[in-house]
Amino acid sequence: MTTATLTQLNALTGGLFLLCTFGIVAMRQVLGILKMFILQSIFLSISAFLLGYIHMSIHLFAVAALTLMVKPLLIPYLLKRMVGNEVTARREISQLVDIPSSLLIAVLLTILSYFIANHLLSNTTPIISKVNLPIGLACLLLGAYTIIVRQEAVAQTIGILTMENGAFFAGVSIAPDLPLIAEVAAAFDVLIIAIVMGLLARKIYEKVGITTVGEMNHLREVEKL
Amino acid sequence: MILIYILIIPIIASLLTVLPLGKRWPEGVSIISSLLVFLLSIKTAISASDGSVITAINGWISCDGLSALLLLLIGFVSLVSSIFSWGYMEKHLSQRQWRKKRRYYYRLALFVFSMLCVPVFSQIALVWVAVELTTLFSVFLVSFENTTDALEAAWKYVVLTCMGAALALIGILILYWGMRAVSSEPFTWTGLIHSSDTIAPSLLKTAFLFILVGFGTKVGLVPLHTWLPDAHSQAPSPVCVLLSGIETTTVLYVILRLIPVLGSSPSINAGNWFIAAGLVSVAVAAFLLIQVRDYKRLFAFSTVEHMGIIMVAAGIGTASARMGATYQILAHSITKSLCFFAAGALFIIAETREIGSVRGLIRTSPLTGASLLIGGLAIAGAPPFAVFLSEFSILKAGIEAGRYIPISLLLIFIITAFCAVMFHINSMVFGRPSNSKVTVQLPPSIILSLVIAVVPVLLFGIYVPVKLEHLLINAASVLGR
Numbered sequence: 001m002t003t004a005t006l007t008q009l010n011a012l013t014g015g016l017f018l019l020c021t022f023g024i025v026a027m028r029q030v031l032g033i034l035k036m037f038i039l040q041s042i043f044l045s046i047s048a049f050l051l052g053y054i055h056m057s058i059h060l061f062a063v064a065a066l067t068l069m070v071k072p073l074l075i076p077y078l079l080k081r082m083v084g085n086e087v088t089a090r091r092e093i094s095q096l097v098d099i100p101s102s103l104l105i106a107v108l109l110t111i112l113s114y115f116i117a118n119h120l121l122s123n124t125t126p127i128i129s130k131v132n133l134p135i136g137l138a139c140l141l142l143g144a145y146t147i148i149v150r151q152e153a154v155a156q157t158i159g160i161l162t163m164e165n166g167a168f169f170a171g172v173s174i175a176p177d178l179p180l181i182a183e184v185a186a187a188f189d190v191l192i193i194a195i196v197m198g199l200l201a202r203k204i205y206e207k208v209g210i211t212t213v214g215e216m217n218h219l220r221e222v223e224k225l
Numbered sequence: 226m227i228l229i230y231i232l233i234i235p236i237i238a239s240l241l242t243v244l245p246l247g248k249r250w251p252e253g254v255s256i257i258s259s260l261l262v263f264l265l266s267i268k269t270a271i272s273a274s275d276g277s278v279i280t281a282i283n284g285w286i287s288c289d290g291l292s293a294l295l296l297l298l299i300g301f302v303s304l305v306s307s308i309f310s311w312g313y314m315e316k317h318l319s320q321r322q323w324r325k326k327r328r329y330y331y332r333l334a335l336f337v338f339s340m341l342c343v344p345v346f347s348q349i350a351l352v353w354v355a356v357e358l359t360t361l362f363s364v365f366l367v368s369f370e371n372t373t374d375a376l377e378a379a380w381k382y383v384v385l386t387c388m389g390a391a392l393a394l395i396g397i398l399i400l401y402w403g404m405r406a407v408s409s410e411p412f413t414w415t416g417l418i419h420s421s422d423t424i425a426p427s428l429l430k431t432a433f434l435f436i437l438v439g440f441g442t443k444v445g446l447v448p449l450h451t452w453l454p455d456a457h458s459q460a461p462s463p464v465c466v467l468l469s470g471i472e473t474t475t476v477l478y479v480i481l482r483l484i485p486v487l488g489s490s491p492s493i494n495a496g497n498w499f500i501a502a503g504l505v506s507v508a509v510a511a512f513l514l515i516q517v518r519d520y521k522r523l524f525a526f527s528t529v530e531h532m533g534i535i536m537v538a539a540g541i542g543t544a545s546a547r548m549g550a551t552y553q554i555l556a557h558s559i560t561k562s563l564c565f566f567a568a569g570a571l572f573i574i575a576e577t578r579e580i581g582s583v584r585g586l587i588r589t590s591p592l593t594g595a596s597l598l599i600g601g602l603a604i605a606g607a608p609p610f611a612v613f614l615s616e617f618s619i620l621k622a623g624i625e626a627g628r629y630i631p632i633s634l635l636l637i638f639i640i641t642a643f644c645a646v647m648f649h650i651n652s653m654v655f656g657r658p659s660n661s662k663v664t665v666q667l668p669p670s671i672i673l674s675l676v677i678a679v680v681p682v683l684l685f686g687i688y689v690p691v692k693l694e695h696l697l698i699n700a701a702s703v704l705g706r
Contacts (some may be wrong), residue, residue, distance in 0.1 A: 119427060120427060140395055144388055144391075160387045163387075164391050167391050170395060171394075171395075175398045177405070178401060178412075182348065185350075185354040189357050196383060200364060200379055200383065203371070207372075208373055213377075213380050216373070216380070218373065218377060219381075219455040
């Protein structure tokens with residue numbers, strides 16, 4: 001395959017990746033968010049693989065393989081083991097902003113991230129970074145937005161993982177030759193995030209009986225009236 | 226080699242603590258291992274005090290003046306904290322909860338390990354991993370008491386700091402991108418400084434802002450500080466000491482490391498960003514200090530204030546201000562540990578965190594009262610303690626540099642904070658005790674750790690050993706170009 005075809009394929013993957021991120025903002029149930037996250041991680045892995053093929057870099061192949069193992073397989077499995085009843089609960093997630101407005105804000109955040117990225121890119125930047133950097137940044141901001149508006153523990157966990165996905169999506173294009181040990185450590189780190197947050201969510205469920213962590217606001221300076 | 230030992234000892238300790246060998250086994254392992262780490266970090270600090278860089282693995286693990294200062298502080302605080310933990314566990318867990326106790330010591334050792342990694346790693350991507358690990362290994366220490374409040378605090382802590390870490394990650398990747406475009410040096414702090422002249426300023430500035438916001442969350446810079454008073458007040462006292470005394474400083478170290486990198490392009494105006502972020506933190510913390518009603522939150526907000534002061538000092542950026550910043554790092558760590566040890570002892574006696582329900586501590590428990598008073602005076606910045614000297618030198622350096630407006634604001638906020646802290650401490654230490662009948666005996670290990678913690682607080686305001694002074698000077702020179 002020629003580099004041009006691969007670049008186009010990568011752009012397609014980027015588009016689908018962004019679409020999944022919008023899906024995470026738009027889904028009403030935890031299971032839907034988790035499915036979107038799995039798809040998104042697969043697209044991240046595909047993008048890393050394509051870039052590895054373009055650069056002929058063994059690092060990126062390793063990143064693709066690691067991502068494929070950890071994010072779409074291991075993390076959902078562990079989350080279901082730890083907080084299974086929360087993941088499959090068929091109730092709607094309480095959130096501060098309703099979904100149509102959320103999607104509107106998501107579009108604005110994406111435009112903002114294109115502005116930020118435009119400021120960083122120059123004419124000499126390879127086309128791959130021009131695709132991956134703004135999409136990664138958008139995913140980062142949308143993940144943060146998800147954490148702020150969603151009040152459910154598992155949804156917030158996936159928000160954090162989405163932010164990491166965004167950072168990695170930009171990372172595979174702008175830092176393709178990062179030392180392998182750092183990549184491995186980062187993948188391991190993401191796994192620990194999922195385990196720690198899953199266990200904590202379970203502890204909260206066992207102790208408090210709910211996982212709508214957004215409604216826990218007992219700790220503050222002034223007593224509630 | 227010595228740096229490798231420093232990293233390996235806590236890992237071995239964490240593995241050893243889970244072995245079921247006797248009732249006092251985990252405590253023993255924890256204290257001996259942290260004593261070893263402390264001794265090794267003293268040795269490292271002495272060899273780094275003449276300005277040399279100790280390298281274990283070139284491009285991966287090395288240690289200069291600033292790193293050695295951090296190592297020394299982590300070693301000291303974790304040693305005293307593991308002594309304090311003995312008494313704390315004795316008071317809070319029954320004999321049958323040995324499994325919970327083992328888990329506590331296991332996590333404590335891992336937490337100390339992750340903090341030791343931050344200054345010792347020179348590969349910046351790995352520093353990011355280490356900072357993230359400090360959060361992940363300490364989450365279950367924060368939620369140790371398993372109350373609703375503790376779980377709420379732990380959740381806020383992990384969500385906000387992981388969010389911050391993701392932002393910092395993209396900052397670090399942009400930094401790497403900028404550096405790779407112009408040089409092929411390894412991605413270490415020194416490599417970054419060497420190539421910083423040629424990195425595009427727009428990339429440097431964006432990376433800096435991402436890292437400032439990202440790691441600033443973990444340092445507790447306002448307005449991203451909301452998790453800090455919760456986590457730092459709900460955790461068990463020996464963990465609070467580590468979180469407040471040293472963890473915030475360890476992450477601040479990463480931000481401070483960027484100063485020489487940013488110095489290359491004056492268009493970034495990094496100094497002003499540092500001063501603005503610092504002043505806002507000091508201001509908000511000073512006014513929140515007035516209205517706290519929980520004495521552990523009091524000290525937590527004072528941590529926010531001190532992080533702000535260090536940021537301002539780093540932003541002024543003259544040689545004497547940098548010296549003030551490193552001295553403030555030292556003074557804050559040792560003093561804040563004493564404060565939280567005193568708060569921990571007070572919690573054992575009073576069994577409440579409310580300032581209003583503690584009266585006349587100096588009569589019910591003279592030792593706790595005295596250490597709380599010394600800690601309060603020292604952290605608020607009264608002479609002749611170390612914090613007074615460091616704050617004074619920062620103010621002086623600022624006036625010499627001609628930054629009159631930020632310095633006068635800083636002075637107002639420091640005085641506000643002083644009055645607020647002393648008002649609360651006074652009301653707890655003096656007055657008529659509400660219930661004078663019960664006198665709780667403190668376990669000997671807690672008394673020992675209070676005594677150890679008070680020594681440097683009293684000493685460093687009056688006399689700083691020559692080697693330590695050299696180390697501070699070297700650490701300050703690392704922050705310059």
